[in-house]
Amino acid sequence: MIWTVLGPIATIGVYFLFRRFHRGSLVTLPVLATSVVLIAVLALPGGDLAGYERGTMPLKFLLGPATLALAVPLARNRALLRRRALYAVPIGAVVGAVSAVLLCRVLGLSTALTATLAPKSVTTPIAMPIAARTGGIPELTAAIVILVGVLGMAVGPRLLDRLGVRSRIARGLALGTAAHGVGTAQALSESDETGAAAGVAMVVAGIVTALVVPFLL
Amino acid sequence: MKLVRALAQVLLLSALYLAFERGAAAVHSPVPGSVLGAIGLAALLLLDVVPLRWFEDGSKLLLDHLALFFVPAAVAATRSWGAVRRDLWAVSAIAVVTTVVVLAVVGRLAERDR
Numbered sequence: 001m002i003w004t005v006l007g008p009i010a011t012i013g014v015y016f017l018f019r020r021f022h023r024g025s026l027v028t029l030p031v032l033a034t035s036v037v038l039i040a041v042l043a044l045p046g047g048d049l050a051g052y053e054r055g056t057m058p059l060k061f062l063l064g065p066a067t068l069a070l071a072v073p074l075a076r077n078r079a080l081l082r083r084r085a086l087y088a089v090p091i092g093a094v095v096g097a098v099s100a101v102l103l104c105r106v107l108g109l110s111t112a113l114t115a116t117l118a119p120k121s122v123t124t125p126i127a128m129p130i131a132a133r134t135g136g137i138p139e140l141t142a143a144i145v146i147l148v149g150v151l152g153m154a155v156g157p158r159l160l161d162r163l164g165v166r167s168r169i170a171r172g173l174a175l176g177t178a179a180h181g182v183g184t185a186q187a188l189s190e191s192d193e194t195g196a197a198a199g200v201a202m203v204v205a206g207i208v209t210a211l212v213v214p215f216l217l
Numbered sequence: 218m219k220l221v222r223a224l225a226q227v228l229l230l231s232a233l234y235l236a237f238e239r240g241a242a243a244v245h246s247p248v249p250g251s252v253l254g255a256i257g258l259a260a261l262l263l264l265d266v267v268p269l270r271w272f273e274d275g276s277k278l279l280l281d282h283l284a285l286f287f288v289p290a291a292v293a294a295t296r297s298w299g300a301v302r303r304d305l306w307a308v309s310a311i312a313v314v315t316t317v318v319v320l321a322v323v324g325r326l327a328e329r330d331r
Binding site: 007011012015030031034035038039042043049052053056057059060061062063064065066067068069070071072073074075076078081083084085086087088089091092093095096099100103104107109110112113117120121123124125126128129130133137138139140142143144145146147148151152155156159160163164165166167169170171173174175177178179181201203206207210211214215 | 234273275293322
């Protein structure tokens with residue numbers, strides 16, 4: 001019962017604390033650090049995950065309107081939508097979903113895990129309902145999405161260097177498609193143009209993945 | 218004042234979201250209602266049917282703190298630990314390989330045709 005009240009307060013408090021002290025280090029990345037702290041606290045005796053989930057329902061609800069809010073950065077960067085390079089984003093989103101499903105089949109994973117992994121490249125508010133509708137475990141998708149974002153942020157820039165991807169738009173589109181919001185934050189640290197390209201790619205990739213994954217599973 | 222406007226816009230986005238969820242459920246849409254809502258709103262904004270400023274502050278508030286909204290789900294994922302523990306290596310390998318593939322495919326295609 002106490003966690004229903006304490007849960008949202010602790011989540012918001014720890015989140016803003018890490019936001020304040022985050023200086024580009026992975027250890028203090030707000031979403032990762034806040035999740036780890038709350039997982040640890042809830043694992044202590046007296047921790048009540050079900051109560052915590054009830055209390056944080058309003059926070060979770062906001063993922064819905066936040067998905068609609070993604071339309072705004074898209075509309076604000078309409079010049080980017082006319083760039084030829086953008087065609088790479090839907091291709092990348094389809095390749096990402098199809099390759100994840102194929103690898104799951106090859107490695108003999110359950111259909112629930114396959115549905116959990118299929119939308120793992122896209123932003124959490126879009127990935128979770130996709131997983132829920134296709135028989136996956138949306139909470140697990142959320143955790144994997146965060147880890148994929150951190151991975152993309154950590155290896156993305158170096159991998160793109162090595163592949164000779166130098167233009168700002170191409171780097172941004174790749175980071176946004178593969179690593180959603182975390183990749184977009186990384187792209188923004190390279191330049192404003194890279195960040196804007198990543199932001200547009202994250203939304204386009206999310207929409208394309210939502211349209212494609214239900215028909216893959 | 219700016220915060221009040223932003224909060225009012227969040228309410229408007231929430232109402233639109235609920236309407237799209239209802240609609241998606243009514244027609245048994247395989248695509249989530251929230252995504253249909255994002256497509257619909259993007260169309261209205263891009264075609265200049267509604268002005269960007271109606272949604273700009275609320276959208277910024279929600280997207281600035283997007284990470285906060287999915288912390289509860291990530292925390293609840295600990296319950297599903299049993300479902301992945303046995304396949305942890307396979308799941309990690311798939312996540313790494315597909316992320317690298319997507320980065321490479323999008324990066325190379327976009328670099329060639331920018």
